[in-house]
Amino acid sequence: MAKRNNDILNLQDVLKDFVNENNLEKGLDKVQVRNAWAKLMGNGINNYTTAIELKNDTLYVQLSSSALREELSYGKQKIIELLNEEIGKEIVNKIVLR
Template identity: 35%
Template sequence: MKTLQQAINKLIKDLGIENRVLENQVLNEWSLVVGKRIAEISTANKIENKVLIVKVLNSSWRNELLFHKRNIIDKLNKKIGKRMVEDIKFY
């Protein structure tokens, strides 16, 4: 007998929306991955072609986040369990 989670996962896969669900999970995990302070000054808006689009409070924070971009990408992908983000564009 399948668990409810297994049934949901199968339905998501059968509907062909697995990537969309994972992309939404990335957006929802943003604040947990970057921490409270960064979450206060930034918002993960969407993913386009494996590029995460993030709005940042100002250019100073944008420059700071650019410095940490690779680490953030690695943490997000590890949290999701699949390589959903290959780059981040901060604006």
């Protein structure tokens, strides 16, 4: 049986401990990246985005428009900076547009 801790704790600290103990951080990072992409890119680009996947530190974005893919390829570094700034930590180091 687990030992009960009767101290008053901050909910934010308890949730951080829970995430760390159960190795949920990578899954939460994936969700945060998807949300940041949707927020930063807006409806215009999101309509052409078919899949977003984060593997290690690389973000794979599948687009249904080759013209949009070419246009976004010119600003990859800026997109990386914006995504990391929105998330609040360095998660994405490389973007692959497919």
